[in-house]
Amino acid sequence: MSVATALTTEVLGVEQREGVLELTLNRPDALNSLNLELKTALAGVLREVRYDESVRAMLLTGSGRAFCAGGDLSEMDPNRTPEQARARQHQLLADVFLPLYRTPKPVVAAVNGHAHGAGLSLALACDVVVTAAQAPMSFGYVLRGLTPDCGITYLLPRLVGMARAKELLFSGRRFTGADAEQMGLVAHAVPGEELLERARDVAAELGSAATVALGLTKRMLDQSSQLSFEDLAEVEAYSQAITRASADHAEGIAAFREKRPAVFRGA
Incomplete structure (x- = not known):
């Protein structure tokens, strides 16, 4: 059994293309939102492949019409104490976002559709973001009465500057992949039908590099x-x-x- 086959789950597709490990978030009916099962699967893959010499680059994308819509609302319990809520967030950061951000392997995000909140943060924790030009994006935390999470207050000002970061987080407004490219938030915005091929080319180039x-x-x-x-x-x-x-x-x-x-x- 290959490493990719062993790591594949119902909610996360894993395929190795030579030196590139391709991960596909696979909860299309829920817009690939991050529930406990998907977070656990991502954490397991990131843990296993960090020191796997056969994996020289990774590509992260989503199935269906979304990349990732953020946290799964059905698992957000309003009755959790602040301490319990903080512990869950800390675990998500420690198990998924930091390992993704810190892995020495180059990571390409192929944003195929909706990317909101923690889902957009997940893409921006990758090294190179290629997005469909019409992909809807937002940091809509404030519209739900929440503060940002998953390290976006660290990443966003470094990508677009403080003034633009405040505008995006304060307004929670939606924008497209093409807008994101203009802002310097992502590296490339391409027509949707070209997305996966372009992202795979970028990942293959990085995977064959030094x-x-x-x-x-x-x-x-x-x-x-x-x-x-x-x-x-x-x-x-x-x-x-x-x-x-x-x-x-x-x-x-x-x-x-x-x-x-x-x-x-x-x-």
């Missing part, structure tokens, strides 16, 4: 707003020392000298 260098570059960029110039330069020097000793670096130099495309192995 993934040790990519993982370290990702980590440095994530730290860049928190470290001083001197501290980050020190991290750069340390990271380059690691990559200079890698087989991928040796292959990159050889390919340059031989005037041919490099064939990286992620080592």
